[in-house]
Amino acid sequence: xxxxxxxxxxxxxxxxxxxxxxxxxxxxxxxxxxxxxxxxxxxxxxxxxxxxxxxxxxxxxxxxxxxxxxxxxxxxxxxxxxxxxxxxxxxxxxxxxxxxxxxxxxxxxxxxxxxxxxxxxxxxxxxxxxxxxxxxxxxxxxxxxxxxxxxxxxxxxxxxxxxxxxxxxxxxxxxxxxxxxxxxxxxxxxxxxxxxxxxxxxxxxxxxxxxxxxxxxxxxxxxxxxxxxxxxxxxxxxxxxxxxxxxxxxxxxxxxxxxxxxxxxxxxxxxxxxxxxxxxxxxxxxxxxxxxxxxxxxxxxxxxxxxxxxxxxxxxxxxxxxxxxxxxxxxxxxxxxxxxxxxxxxxxxxxxxxxxxxxxxxxxxxxxxxxxxxxxxxxxxxxxxxxxxxxxxxxxxxxxxxxxxxxxxxxxxxxxxxxxxxxxxxxxxxxxxxxxxxxxxxxxxxxxx
Amino acid sequence: xxxxxxxxxxxxxxxxxxxxxxxxxxxxxxxxxxxxxxxxxxxxxxxxxxxxxxxxxxxxxxxxxxxxxxxxxxxxxxxxxxxxxxxxxxxxxxxxxxxxxxxxxxxxxxxxxxxxxxxxxxxxxxxxxxxxxxxxxxxxxxxxxxxxxxxxxxxxxxxxxxxxxxxxxxxxxxxxxxxxxxxxxxxxxxxxxxxxxxxxxxxxxxxxxxxxxxxxxxxxxxxxxxxxxxxxxxxxxxxxxxxxxxxxxxxxxxxxxxxxxxxxxxxxxxxxxxxxxxxxxxxxxxxxxxxx
Numbered sequence: 001x002x003x004x005x006x007x008x009x010x011x012x013x014x015x016x017x018x019x020x021x022x023x024x025x026x027x028x029x030x031x032x033x034x035x036x037x038x039x040x041x042x043x044x045x046x047x048x049x050x051x052x053x054x055x056x057x058x059x060x061x062x063x064x065x066x067x068x069x070x071x072x073x074x075x076x077x078x079x080x081x082x083x084x085x086x087x088x089x090x091x092x093x094x095x096x097x098x099x100x101x102x103x104x105x106x107x108x109x110x111x112x113x114x115x116x117x118x119x120x121x122x123x124x125x126x127x128x129x130x131x132x133x134x135x136x137x138x139x140x141x142x143x144x145x146x147x148x149x150x151x152x153x154x155x156x157x158x159x160x161x162x163x164x165x166x167x168x169x170x171x172x173x174x175x176x177x178x179x180x181x182x183x184x185x186x187x188x189x190x191x192x193x194x195x196x197x198x199x200x201x202x203x204x205x206x207x208x209x210x211x212x213x214x215x216x217x218x219x220x221x222x223x224x225x226x227x228x229x230x231x232x233x234x235x236x237x238x239x240x241x242x243x244x245x246x247x248x249x250x251x252x253x254x255x256x257x258x259x260x261x262x263x264x265x266x267x268x269x270x271x272x273x274x275x276x277x278x279x280x281x282x283x284x285x286x287x288x289x290x291x292x293x294x295x296x297x298x299x300x301x302x303x304x305x306x307x308x309x310x311x312x313x314x315x316x317x318x319x320x321x322x323x324x325x326x327x328x329x330x331x332x333x334x335x336x337x338x339x340x341x342x343x344x345x346x347x348x349x350x351x352x353x354x355x356x357x358x359x360x361x362x363x364x365x366x367x368x369x370x371x372x373x374x375x376x377x378x379x380x381x382x383x384x385x386x387x388x389x390x391x392x393x394x395x396x397x398x399x400x401x402x403x404x405x406x407x408x409x410x411x412x413x414x415x416x417x418x419x420x421x422x423x424x425x426x427x428x429x430x431x432x433x434x435x436x437x438x439x440x441x442x443x444x445x446x447x448x449x
Numbered sequence: 450x451x452x453x454x455x456x457x458x459x460x461x462x463x464x465x466x467x468x469x470x471x472x473x474x475x476x477x478x479x480x481x482x483x484x485x486x487x488x489x490x491x492x493x494x495x496x497x498x499x500x501x502x503x504x505x506x507x508x509x510x511x512x513x514x515x516x517x518x519x520x521x522x523x524x525x526x527x528x529x530x531x532x533x534x535x536x537x538x539x540x541x542x543x544x545x546x547x548x549x550x551x552x553x554x555x556x557x558x559x560x561x562x563x564x565x566x567x568x569x570x571x572x573x574x575x576x577x578x579x580x581x582x583x584x585x586x587x588x589x590x591x592x593x594x595x596x597x598x599x600x601x602x603x604x605x606x607x608x609x610x611x612x613x614x615x616x617x618x619x620x621x622x623x624x625x626x627x628x629x630x631x632x633x634x635x636x637x638x639x640x641x642x643x644x645x646x647x648x649x650x651x652x653x654x655x656x657x658x659x660x661x662x663x664x665x666x667x668x669x670x671x672x673x674x675x676x677x678x679x680x681x682x683x684x685x686x687x688x689x690x691x692x693x694x695x696x697x698x699x700x701x702x703x704x705x706x707x708x709x710x711x712x713x714x715x716x717x718x719x720x721x722x723x724x725x726x727x728x729x730x731x732x733x734x735x736x737x738x739x740x741x
Binding site for chain 1: 454457458460461462464465468560564569570571572573575576579581587588589590591592593659662663664666667668669671672673676703704706707708709710711713714716717
């Protein structure tokens with residue numbers, strides 16, 4: 001048997017190095033001042049780092065890491081350093097559910113950031129609710145998440161314009177164009193259906209002569225879809241509409257636009273389009289993205305940075321940290337999301353969801369968007385706005401921007417309180433007693449209006 | 450539906466079928482010759498798409514694209530050779546589950562590598578064949594017509610390789626009895642490597658051809674794999690003719706299924722209903738041969 005010789009000085013040196021390493025990891029320097037933390041608390045985010053919405057997950061993850069560092073530089077939350085726990089969900093519901101469970105039960109996260117798709121959020125919400133973990137949601141946005149009685153989670157806060165607000169903005173935008181034959185294309189899941197219904201309702205309210213030319217059963221395409229969009233493009237050619245309304249997004253929108261332009265470079269001149277878009281789609285297609293698209297966007301930095309030094313500073317720091325990338329809408333909104341949670345948790349002096357929600361509900365927060373955000377208590381929805389305009393080439397950025405952009409105010413888009421209460425009171429169900437059939441267009445106050 | 454619309458949707462179905470066939474051809478060839486279900490096929494296709502986009506964007510859409518296509522086929526063929534030598538040789542003759550796990554592991558490694566090398570951003574490239582053709586008041590993309598032509602050329606090329614060359618004769622002999630073929634002096638080990646390199650090269654060709662028509666990201670490997678397997682199962686795994694017929698069925702079902710109101714909600718489901726029906730009635734697929 002070989003006897004090992006232990007060298008005391010070698011062990012001493014090892015112990016010294018290990019101590020220094022641990023000490024270095026335990027505190028975070030901030031400028032010239034070292035901040036000492038009581039420990040570390042994790043905030044979870046199930047991210048689509050792969051799959052259909054990978055680009056969004058990429059932007060959100062970067063924004064959240066930057067926000068966490070900024071929060072830590074100011075002393076963290078309740079004396080704790082904040083660390084992001086980001087797990088890839090591949091833009092799938094089962095993996096988002098699995099991630100949520102592991103983040104809550106194994107990683108002991110103190111808060112969650114909402115995932116990208118409404119289908120994922122719908123599945124995550126009950127888990128977060130059961131475990132009493134607050135979720136700040138800045139991306140998935142179906143109004144059902146905060147209003148439908150069987151879905152409502154008292155710890156779910158939405159700081160993204162919901163599908164009612166966004167569909168209303170899109171419907172008014174389309175109506176303002178005075179075009180009558182509308183073709184609809186939308187992803188077939190909660191978000192698409194919810195937003196399309198709001199669009200149609202708002203459009204018909206503002207322009208009663210508008211007609212949807214394709215049958216309702218053909219409004220929706222499978223999500224995530226086959227990358228080929230021949231069927232939809234050909235159906236548009238066959239229907240010859242005055243306007244196409246679309247809320248397809250991410251890879252789907254890029255593929256659709258590319259393939260439509262291949263069919264005819266004048267496709268979107270012949271068939272103008274009102275569409276949901278974000279900086280990510282504009283940036284991905286760059287000069288290939290058509291001008292003249294009637295776009296509605298959630299938080300485009302280029303339309304929100306006038307007289308907004310906080311956003312300008314954020315853009316500078318984001319680009320410096322992430323190889324010159326511009327922050328997408330998601331990067332703006334999720335930065336706000338983590339900061340709102342941190343501010344509320346600090347005010348509550350607690351990580352307990354009940355205490356933190358008390359500091360959010362009805363409260364007002366600063367935002368990168370250049371205006372203050374107030375979270376309405378009834379459904380924990382922020383009065384965030386939507387930006388509308390027409391795409392045009394830019395001499396400043398390597399992608400199109402919006403000309404004549406208008407930043408619509410959230411207060412003008414939010415669902416009237418009476419309707420919120422009617423939905424929560426099961427007065428808007430298509431099938432009585434089944435809250436998952438709730439449709440705001442069936443609410444007594446909507447019908448009366 | 451007017452005759453013009455019928456033609457429009459039929460060409461749409463053909464475009465879709467061409468896209469799926471181009472992706473599935475290599476998958477089918479590899480299974481036919483090696484009896485390996487290659488879960489990394491989509492990953493190889495994805496690498497080719499990235500290589501093509503990067504080169505085309507560096508050198509310009511015209512020459513850059515065609516140069517990129519050649520490089521992509523060469524690169525993916527080489528990667529295929531490495532995979533065959535390092536992984537597949539260890540799983541030939543083993544049960545399919547082991548092969549599935551082996552190639553799935555390769556796909557995960559490639560997916561991670563692609564994300565590190567190419568990042569998360571979508572990449573796009575301008576079509577090397579711009580323009581469109583107008584017929585009966587409707588427009589058809591020149592590049593879609595090129596894809597249809599490319600699918601036909603690939604189908605004929607693979608068929609000719611299998612049935613009109615010595616290599617093809619050896620491949621078919623290896624499927625029937627590899628030991629006997631070995632006894633005649635043919636190096637079956639090298640033959641298998643050659644087949645996998647050709648299969649990977651076909652995946653690469655598919656990725657390169659598809660690149661100008663869609664956003665290229667690190668998830669396109671899985672986007673296409675499910676439908677590619679569906680058409681291979683319908684047509685018969687291992688049969689190039691079967692893959693062509695399977696792609697045609699799936700392409701048309703999706704094209705017409707999505708535009709007809711009554712069938713729209715079930716358009717994608719029909720694909721898998723057909724696949725299930727084929728599996729029940731003819732488990733080896735429409736043109737597949739039973740495994741000996």
